Amino acid sequence: MSFRYQQLASELQQQIEQGQYACGERLPGVRELAKRRALSVSTVVAGYRQLEAEGYLQANSRSGYVVKARYQPPPLSSAPLQHAAAPSAVSSQHMALTLSKAAADPAYMRLGAAVPAAEYLPQHALQKALQQVIKAQPARLMCYEASRGATELRREIARRMALHGAVVSPQDVIITNGCQEALMLSLKAVTRPGDVVVIESPAFYGLLQALEAAGLKALALPTDAQNGIDPDALEQALTQWPVKACVLIANYSNPLGSLMPDQHKKRIAALLAEHGIALIEDDTYGDLGFNGQRPASCLALAPKQDIFYCSTFSKTLSPDLRLGWVIAPKHTAKLEYLKFISNISTAALPQLAVAKLLQSGRFERHLRQVRPLYQAAVQRISSSIGRLFPAGTRVSQPQGGFVLWVELPQGVDGYLLAQQALAEKISIAPGAIFSPTPLSGSARYSNFIRLNCAVAQDARLERALQTLAQLCLRQLTP
């Protein structure tokens, strides 16, 4: 027969192991729990002390008892950074289309596409702003918006960017249908089919789609999970290949979550300028750093260089707005023309609504609220992976954003796992699609997957992670 404090400790241990309390999370205060469970304070203290002795909890003088990061899986092994493979054509991005279909289907546990669940987005504020625009400016919604975008939004974006160190004119902001279009227009502005573009490896698969659509070749540079690409490796690649552009996610890359040090950003911008090569900077996740401080963009650090700065409201407000922007002061007229001949303009309604949210301060407030939620979700899923997945699994330690890059033990095929998971109504992104030729023998990352952590943190998620872990184990069992 066990004592009551032992029963309490064992229940709490189970809750921690099931992920109901994430690492770093505070357990209820001693008095509060004693009251809730009709126990004495000394029983609760004894239960907590037992869990502390067993390594589950840590007593913290300010916040009481918090869950220890006991199940943190090991970090990714660092890749050798010096050598890029030869440039290759980009093909077979079909799996990404399957992911994008699953991302829109609530029947799936949506761990595949990097799309935040609705609870991470400011739904009510957005609805209100949309309604206000419909009511106040109906005539504005009955014609084509200007190709470069609504003046109101371009002004707000320029103001906000100046606050973060990139002083740009609203005249140079071109509104696009998401960052995807910003990337496509930027590539079109500086390349022709067959040209070579430096990208990160692993690379965001939307960029690979853009390269495939434009008939460009990818020169994929090994990318460090903490610091991004190595400037020395880039320098070497630039002397070896006829590179026309370089696309980087310097702030919280997708899928690694790496954050490039400012010194590297400056050196890379200078190196590219020396070779007369444009930098296309994708800053989709720059506002989602866990420490709350926005890292500088390459554009802010090297304002005189030839930089196409691309970003979006997809991860902060809603992907369905299809609202992004590109700024490249040296190419504004060309970008405006490319936007015009691609699809005339972006709809005015989302632009005007987002301009309101920016103007009112609601956008910044939302960022302050959502960053810790993304961080908690990433930590929670990381610790569940450490607890559930087979030994040898390694996980990235992103400093922002909401995706995890997971290295599975050798012998687990991420592509097969993704297909088996789809049959269980779980979508995940197989590592191979972050490589330019996912279905060829030279595909990399075959034992990797990427997980979207911005999902409801509930029992359904826990079951999905258990299923994924079992599918991995099944693949490893002869």
Ligand SMILES: Cc1ncc(COP(=O)(O)O)c(C=O)c1O
């Ligand atoms: C790094 C990165 N760039 C661009 C995009 C595309 O964003 P949008 O929805 O704004 O087109 C995404 C979306 O997943 C992304 O992760």
